[in-house]
Amino acid sequence: xxxxxxxxxxxxxxxxxxxxxxxxxxxxxxxxxxxxxxxxxxxxxxxxxxxxxxxxxxxxxxxxxxxxxxxxxxxxxxxxxxxxxxxxxxxxxxxxxxxxxxxxxxxxxxxxxxxxxxxxxxxxxxxxxxxxxxxxxxxxxxxxxxxxxxxxxxxxxxxxxxxxxxxxxxxxxxxxxxxxxxxxxxxxxxxxxxxxxxxxxxxxxxxxxxxxxxxxxxxxxxxxxxxxxxxxxxxxxxxxxxxxxxxxxxxxxxxxxxxxxxxxxxxxxxxxxxxxxxxxxxxxxxxxxxxxxxxxxxxxxxxxxxxxxxxxxxxxxxxxxxxxxxxxxxxxxxxxxxxxxxxxxxxxxxxxxxxxxxxxxxxxxxxxxxxxxxxxxxxxxxxxxxxxxxxxxxxxxxxxxxxxxxxxxxxxxxxxxxxxxxxxxxxxxxxxxxxxxxxxxxxxxxxxxxxxxxxxxxxxxxxxxxxxxxxxxxxxxxxxxxxxxxxxxxxxxxxxxxxxxxxxxxxxxxxx
Ligand code: AHR
Numbered sequence: 001x002x003x004x005x006x007x008x009x010x011x012x013x014x015x016x017x018x019x020x021x022x023x024x025x026x027x028x029x030x031x032x033x034x035x036x037x038x039x040x041x042x043x044x045x046x047x048x049x050x051x052x053x054x055x056x057x058x059x060x061x062x063x064x065x066x067x068x069x070x071x072x073x074x075x076x077x078x079x080x081x082x083x084x085x086x087x088x089x090x091x092x093x094x095x096x097x098x099x100x101x102x103x104x105x106x107x108x109x110x111x112x113x114x115x116x117x118x119x120x121x122x123x124x125x126x127x128x129x130x131x132x133x134x135x136x137x138x139x140x141x142x143x144x145x146x147x148x149x150x151x152x153x154x155x156x157x158x159x160x161x162x163x164x165x166x167x168x169x170x171x172x173x174x175x176x177x178x179x180x181x182x183x184x185x186x187x188x189x190x191x192x193x194x195x196x197x198x199x200x201x202x203x204x205x206x207x208x209x210x211x212x213x214x215x216x217x218x219x220x221x222x223x224x225x226x227x228x229x230x231x232x233x234x235x236x237x238x239x240x241x242x243x244x245x246x247x248x249x250x251x252x253x254x255x256x257x258x259x260x261x262x263x264x265x266x267x268x269x270x271x272x273x274x275x276x277x278x279x280x281x282x283x284x285x286x287x288x289x290x291x292x293x294x295x296x297x298x299x300x301x302x303x304x305x306x307x308x309x310x311x312x313x314x315x316x317x318x319x320x321x322x323x324x325x326x327x328x329x330x331x332x333x334x335x336x337x338x339x340x341x342x343x344x345x346x347x348x349x350x351x352x353x354x355x356x357x358x359x360x361x362x363x364x365x366x367x368x369x370x371x372x373x374x375x376x377x378x379x380x381x382x383x384x385x386x387x388x389x390x391x392x393x394x395x396x397x398x399x400x401x402x403x404x405x406x407x408x409x410x411x412x413x414x415x416x417x418x419x420x421x422x423x424x425x426x427x428x429x430x431x432x433x434x435x436x437x438x439x440x441x442x443x444x445x446x447x448x449x450x451x452x453x454x455x456x457x458x459x460x461x462x463x464x465x466x467x468x469x470x471x472x473x474x475x476x477x478x479x480x481x482x483x484x485x486x487x488x489x490x491x492x493x494x495x496x497x498x499x500x501x502x503x504x505x506x507x508x509x510x511x512x
Contacts, residue, residue, distance in 0.1 A: 002398075002431075004399065004440045008445065009393070012392065014390070014393055016389070021349070021387075023351055023353070024058075024354075024355070025292060026069070027070045029070065030097065030321030031358040031359065032357050035365065036358045037051060037113055038104075039368075041368075050116060053370070053371045057363045060373075063384070065121075067169065070096065071172055072096035075129065076126070076129050077130075078126075079126070083141075083157050089106070093315060097310065099319060122165075122352070123169070126171065128182070129180060135198060136202050139199045140203075142165045144203070166205065166206060168207070170195055175212075185223065192228060196208045200235070208238070226275070238286065240289045241265055241291075244354075245296070251404055252467075253403035255329065257336075260405075262337055262341070270288065289352075291354075293351065295326065297324050322359055325472065327375060329468070331379055334353075338415070339430065342383070342415040342417070342428070357371075362376045370476070382428075386417070388419040388424065389424075394415065410432075413432065414428065415427075418447070424453075427507065429504070430503075431501045436499055442494075443491070449493055454508060456484030456486040457505075
C-alpha cells in the first residue's frame with residue numbers, strides 16, 4: 001500500500017479555471033473530418049452531412065474550443081479552396097499527409113459544425129506557403145460584416161452574418177523541418193509579427209497565438225521562443241506548445257510520469273516569455289496555448305520520418321492515419337496531463353487535445369458504422385465537466401517510486417478546483433503505481449466537507465483485463481468509469497485508489 005496526503009487551503013488558489021483549457025482539434029488529416037465529424041450518407045448524418053452520433057459524443061466529451069484546419073495541413077492550405085459551391089471546389093494534392101483533399105468540407109462547414117457542437121472556433125492561418133495577404137483576407141472574409149470584397153463574398157456564399165472568430169493561430173509548428181514552408185525563428189518571428197499586425201488592422205479584437213516549439217526536445221527549444229517573441233511580443237497574446245507522449249521500450253514508469261515533462265515544458269516557456277517581457281520592460285504577459293497534446297504512439301518514428309514513409313503510399317482520400325487505440329495506461333497518463341494543465345491554469349489559458357475523432361483521438365468512428373469512446377475519453381470528459389471555479393493550489397506529500405527518465409516521482413498525482421457558487425470541490429487523482437493501491441487523504445483548510453452528494457468515480461484495469469485493455473468497435477465499453485467509495489473523516493476526504501487508476505471525486509463543501 002502506498003499513501004499520499006494532500007492539503008487544500010481555501011485561500012491558496014492558482015486562478016479561475018480557464019474556459020478554453022478543455023479544447024480539442026480537428027485537422028484535415030486522415031479520417032478526422034471525412035468519416036469522422038462529416039459523412040453525408042451515414043445513417044446518423046443530418047442535412048449538413050454532420051454525423052450526429054459523433055456530435056453526441058463530442059457534446060458528452062465537452063470540448064469548449066476546437067482548433068481548425070491544422071496542424072501540418074494548414075501550412076500548404078489555400079483557405080479559398082474550401083469556400084463557394086462544393087461542386088466547384090478544387091481537388092488538391094495535399095502534401096502534409098500525402099492525401100487527395102476534396103475540399104468538400106471547408107470554413108463554412110466547420111463554423112456550422114462548431115455551432116451545432118456548441119464550441120468556439122480557433123482558426124489557424126497558413127504561414128508556410130501563404131502569408132500576410134491571405135491572412136488579412138481570411139480575417140476580412142470571416143469577421144467583417146459586409147460591404148467589402150471578401151465580406152460580400154462570404155455573404156454570397158450563404159453566411160450573411162460574420163463568423164466572429166476571435167482566436168487565431170499564426171501558422172503551425174514552424175520550427176519543425178517537416179513543416180511545409182518551415183522557417184528559422186528570425187524568419188518566422190518577423191512574419192508572425194507582420195501577419196498579426198495586418199490581421200489586427202482588419203479586426204482589432206483578435207487573440208493571436210504565435211508558434212512556439214513543436215516539443216520540449218526540439219534542438220531550438222528555448223531559443224525559438226526567445227527569438228520569436230523578441231519580434232512579435234507586442235502583437236501576439238499567446239505562445240504555443242505541443243507535446244505528445246508514448247511508452248518507450250516498456251518503460252512504463254517514465255511514461256506514467258510524463259506530466260513531469262509537461263510541467264517542465266510549461267514552466268520553461270513561461271520563464272522564457274517573461275524574460276523577453278522583462279527585457280522589453282513590458283507589463284504585458286504572454287499566456288500559453290498548449291494547442292496540441294496527447295498520447296501518440298509514434299513508435300520511435302519522428303514526424304519527418306513518417307512523412308517519408310507516407311510519400312511512398314499511393315495518393316488517397318482520407319486514408320486511415322495514426323488511429324491509435326488507447327488503453328488503460330494511456331487514460332491514466334491523459335488524466336495526469338490534464339492535471340498538469342490545470343495546475344498551470346494561471347498561464348496556460350488555451351489547450352487543445354489532439355485530435356477529436358479517429359486521428360489520435362478520444363472518439364473513434366467507422367465509415368457507415370458506429371462511433372465509440374476510447375479510454376482517454378473519460379478523464380477528459382469528467383475533468384471538463386467538473387473543473388469549475390478556482391483552481392486550488394495542492395500541497396502533496398506522496399509515496400514515490402523510480403522512473404528512468406524523471407528519477408523519483410510521486411506515485412499519486414493531483415489537481416483540485418473549487419466552485420464557491422455551487423459549493424463543489426473537485427479532486428482529480430491518479431495512481432501511477434502498477435502494483436499497489438494508494439490511500440489518499442485530502443486535508444481541507446477553511447473548507448468543511450459534507451456527505452450529501454459526495455461521489456467518486458474511477459477508471460482502472462477491468463477485472464478481466466490488464467493495463468493494455470482498450471475499447472474497440474466490438475467491445476466499446478470494456479474500459480469505463482465505476483463508483484469509487486469516498487469517506488469524510490475528521491474533516492478530511494479519504495479515498496483508496498486502485499493500482500493504475502485515474503479518479504475524480506466531487507465533494508460538497510461549505511466555508512469554515
Ligand atoms: O496532430 C497531428 C500532427 O502533429 C499535427 O498536424 C502537427 O501539428 C503535429 O506534428
